[in-house]
Amino acid sequence: MNWMDCMSPATRRSALSVLLVLGAASVGAVPAVPASWTDSSTGRRIVRVDDSPGVYALYFNYNPFTPQGDLMIYLTREGIRVADTRTWQTRLVLKASVDRLLFAGPKSRSAYYTTRDAAVEEGGPSTVWSVDLDTGKTRRVADLPGGRVMAINADETLLAGVWETSPPPPEIARQGRRDPVTGSPAYAGVDADGKPLTFAQAKGRWMAARLAARVPMEMYSVSTATGERKSIHRATDWLNHLKFSPTDPTLLMFCHEGPWHEVDRIWTIRTDGSQLTKVHTRTMAGEIAGHEFWGRDGKTIWYDLQTPRGGVTWLTGRNLATGEQWRYEVARDQASYHFMQSPDGQMFSGDGGNAGKWISLLRPVLREKPVPGLITPGRLESVRVADLAKHDYTLEPNQHFTPDGKWLVYRANVEGRPVIYAAELAPTAAVAPSR
Structure with missing residues (x-):
């Protein structure tokens, strides 16, 4: 005799219903291989x-992994997901409208990301958040006046980013925007005969125009504890590709963006604005x-x-x-x-x-x-x-x-x-x- 044989028919039917519901929930909770x-x-x-449609993985030099290496973060239209690097099974961590997924924390089991109001254009004011990858709990880190955060330092105390303190010409701004989910740019144009440019040609023309515009920019740091923002460096050089040393929390690499044959691109600087150093000089x-x-x-x-x-x-x-x-x-x-x-x-x-x-x-x-x-x-x-x-x-x-x-x-x-x-x-x- 099993335990259900002791029940009345009505109670047995009720118990079976509960078991079926629990069984269905259990099956649904098992990630697909x-x-x-x-x-x-x-x-x-x-x-x-x-x-998934619109699935987005991080840029090659942005860290997507937890410090323990067991989870990898990425973005879908639904929100932030993680993949288990042992099984490659995935789960949703945060269901939200995310402007940009930034990187995983080098010390904490968290992901950093930004949100912005739907009425705000890319590059405008935004908010930086972190989400705990185990609990899904979010924390507001800082409100930014514009631009984008690009880096986090080795001890996870500082973020670094850049913003254009004056806007570039509208056409340059339009083509420079990327889809926040797919990362696809909008480079396009025609040549002197009216024929459409290739993707590479249009990108080259746009980069030359953006460099020539000499748009005023600021590189800044943000405290992950207090949200305090400090200026690191101001220039009309096109500042881009910020990346902290993975071992030195005050050493920041960045580039002078533009057509590569026209710029001495690679530089380093300290977070207090000192020791601005060119890494490679063209000869x-x-x-x-x-x-x-x-x-x-x-x-x-x-x-x-x-x-x-x-x-x-x-x-x-x-x-x-x-x-x-x-x-x-x-x-x-x-x-x-x-x-x-x-x-x-x-x-x-x-x-x-x-x-x-x-x-x-x-x-x-x-x-x-x-x-x-x-x-x-x-x-x-x-x-x-x-x-x-x-x-x-x-x-x-x-x-x-x-x-x-x-x-x-x-x-x-x-x-x-x-x-x-x-x-x-x-x-x-x-x-x-x-x-």
């Missing part, structure tokens, strides 16, 4: 993390340097260098403390929109381009023994991870190593729509390096 397969070109396991007509990012040591800045543009390409590193420099030659099919260093500092990743559509691991190999005071030359060996043959690079993949170094996460449209994928770095089949 994400689809996965083996990439036939690389032998690596690929997981489709999320293909060749047409030379470009950009897409800079911090090495894992928090002392080395890595960047894409071309001497000149379209010529020899190097993945270049400069240690700010010792002055050491490395230049790894990048082969044509290794050229990438973005590079990133692995958590152990031993490898790099590349997200490819039209000459080589791959998510790849790149192993640095020295050509010469290091000599004090001289640049150390080298090359890169490729290990292909994911085939992006069908990808349209107007959507940047923005790949990220998971903190344990076992996966590369990226966004691609190889299935005809933006999707977040994770590629496992331990191969499921023996695959030799391609170079």
Whole structure:
């Protein structure tokens, strides 16, 4: 006899109804296992993390992971979600209308984001919030007069951002706006014959016009504890791409934005406005340097260098403390929109381009023994991870190593729509390096 046999028929029917409801709720609460397969070109396991309409993953040098490495944040039209980096199952943390998802906290299990009134244009006043990724509890951090927050420091005490203290010309402002969910810009135009410009041509024309406008700007810090805002630096240079050192909470990297062959792009500054320092000086007509990012040591800045543009390409590193420099030659099919260093500092990743559509691991190999005071030359060996043959690079993949170094996460449209994928770095089949 079981326990239900002791009940009256009416009570038994009631109990069955409760069990059915609880069972349905339980089934609904179990996250779906994400689809996965083996990439036939690389032998690596690929997981489709999320293909929700408008799904958005963070820019390549914005941290999406909790300090413990177990959760990754991303954005959908519904709100902020997290993916479990062990299972790639996802859940909604915050159902809200989010202006921008910024980054995960380097110390706390939280995500930072901004909201703004629907009537306020992009770049106008906004509010910075944080949300606890375990409880969903939110905290108002600061109200901002305009611009956008771009960085958080190593001890999570300061945010940093920029804003245009005077507005740019309306047409420049319009084309510079990005969709807050998809990240897609509005670059467009026609040539002298009235023919539509390509995406790259329109972007180049817009960047030149924005640089020439010499719009007044301010770089500022915001206390995460009190919301107090302080000015760091004012200029009519186009200030962009702020990023704190991952180990030094007062050292901030930023760029002078614009057509790369017209600007000395990469700079550092202290949060009190002191020690404004140019990292790389151009020495060749047409030379470009950009897409800079911090090495894992928090002392080395890595960047894409071309001497000149379209010529020899190097993945270049400069240690700010010792002055050491490395230049790894990048082969044509290794050229990438973005590079990133692995958590152990031993490898790099590349997200490819039209000459080589791959998510790849790149192993640095020295050509010469290091000599004090001289640049150390080298090359890169490729290990292909994911085939992006069908990808349209107007959507940047923005790949990220998971903190344990076992996966590369990226966004691609190889299935005809933006999707977040994770590629496992331990191969499921023996695959030799391609170079």
